[in-house]
Amino acid sequence: MRSFACRLCQSPLFFENSVCVSCGTALGFSRAERDIVPVDDAGTYVDEAGLVWHVCRNLNLSGCTWLAPLEGGQCSACDLTRTRPAEADPEGTAQFPEAEAAKRHLVVELDTLGFDISGLVFDMLSSSEAAGEDVVIGHDNGVITIDLAETDDARRERIRQQLDEPYRTLLGHLRHEVGHYIESQLVTTDERLARCRELFGDDTLDYQAAIDRHYSQGPPQGWEDSYITTYATMHPFEDFAETFAHYLHISDTCETAAAYDLWQGTGSASFRELVRTVWIPLSVALNQINRSMGKGDLYPFVIPAPVLDKLDFVAGLAGTP
Incomplete structure (x- = not known):
């Protein structure tokens, strides 16, 4: 991940910042510019081409700071999420923002490296007691399924030890599953295969x-x-x-x-x-x-x-x- 700085006061920023802690400027992430940009009091940003962008409607739901093309709309990263926890599942809903943050990190990385993921979607599912289902992390024909319970550090560490894994993170799961998708999309010619x-x-x-x-x-x-x-x-x-x-x-x-x-x-x-x-x-x-x-x-x-x-x-x- 590259480093970021506030365009107004040059103070360091972090990828998920929605406000500059130094000068108080409201911020949004521009996928097109791959940069954190200042937004006005209405949450809008006008790019060099004169296009008007708006902070994603999911800012309060999942902490998403990305810019969307329509006022009241959601950004291209949120568009990738096909399924999210029901409002009646408080545990899954509480875990959702961390999973979405990891997904946004993944998307930026793939954009930077030049991978096209336009056919990919994510099911962010909850294996909480309220959801009442067992979630299997995996990839199937362009659909990546993530168990939101993997955001629980204690649970994830317990599974890591049970499986004798040296490393287990939510971002690692996402990177692994998107690898299946990339293989299905790019390893298709006779020479590559x-x-x-x-x-x-x-x-x-x-x-x-x-x-x-x-x-x-x-x-x-x-x-x-x-x-x-x-x-x-x-x-x-x-x-x-x-x-x-x-x-x-x-x-x-x-x-x-x-x-x-x-x-x-x-x-x-x-x-x-x-x-x-x-x-x-x-x-x-x-x-x-x-x-x-x-x-x-x-x-x-x-x-x-x-x-x-x-x-x-x-x-x-x-x-x-």
Whole structure:
């Protein structure tokens, strides 16, 4: 994520700011400009082309600060949410803003990298007692389903430990599931499909059988030599999605580091070189900083050569039709 500053007083801003805490200016996020812009007392902003934009109607519902083209309308990020918790579900409604914030972060990242997500929608579902349903996180034909209970830190940490996962976050779920969507949209030509299968394996293998094997037998011995996580070993589809998620982890963190002068980003290096020369030393340093604070590693993963090849492949899909 890039850094932001108030256009009126130049004070630092954060992505979800609706007001500048220094000068009191009301703010909105312009997706077109990928920047936080000042809005007037009516919540409007006029861009350089003379188009009038309005703060999203969901500001008080989900904390959305994005600009919408119609007064009283909702923004393009909120348009992506197909289903949200019912008002009769107070727990799900309380969890909804955090999930939407993570989704907006994802959308900006995908926009920055040049991925078209115009056919994607999200079902933000609640597995609370009031909702009375079990929600399965996943992707199906352009629909990403998210369990809002994943916003509960204690619950999410308990599941992470039960599944022996080194990392589990709501943003991580979103990045993984959108990886399935990107594969379905972009890995379609004979050349790409052949290269993808060369790297990740035969995706025509029975998926349910792969799930059963994974949860009954666990990952194969020596999985660390070829996969980024144990979950990636389950099926080539999951390997791609896990790899895509880590591509986004790395890209976003490196962009943030460059924005705060932790390294001098040039934009000219290949993704492979970015991992070798920037990400590996940066992640080691961040892990050590976390340890200095008595916390676990920020990035508890190792990137062997075969995984770097996979990362390079998914990075090559950015900005392509």
